[in-house]
Amino acid sequence: MAVTRCVCYRMTFAELRELARANDWTTVAQLSLATHCGMGCGGCRPYLQAMLDTGATCFAVRQGDQPPQPAAPEPWDL
Ligand code: FES
Known part of the structure; x- marks a missing residue:
């Protein structure tokens, strides 16, 4: 099982990455203010x-406190 989304606000990281790129958001604060993701x-x-x-x-x-590591998605993660 992998982490692919903000569960609280039901948005995938793929969706959020596209929004970030389209709007030149470079910080979690910018992304959170616009989408609420990260604010639950x-x-x-x-x-x-x-x-x-x-x-x-x-x-x-x-x-623990380790930074997230990219992983290959399984079919059920998409
Ligand atoms: S999972 Fe994103 S705020 Fe809870």
Whole structure:
């Protein structure tokens, strides 16, 4: 199982990456103010930062305080 979305606001990282690119958002704050993603439970914030940093939209579940690592999506992750 991989992390591919903001569960609270039901948006995939792929959707959010496209919005970020189209609007020149470079920070999680910009993205959150516009979409609310990251402003619910906050669990997706490290993944949003990693998405902005790397362009990846699928991540392994992170361990402890380690930064999210990109992962290949399984069919059920899409
Ligand atoms: S998963 Fe994104 S705010 Fe909860």
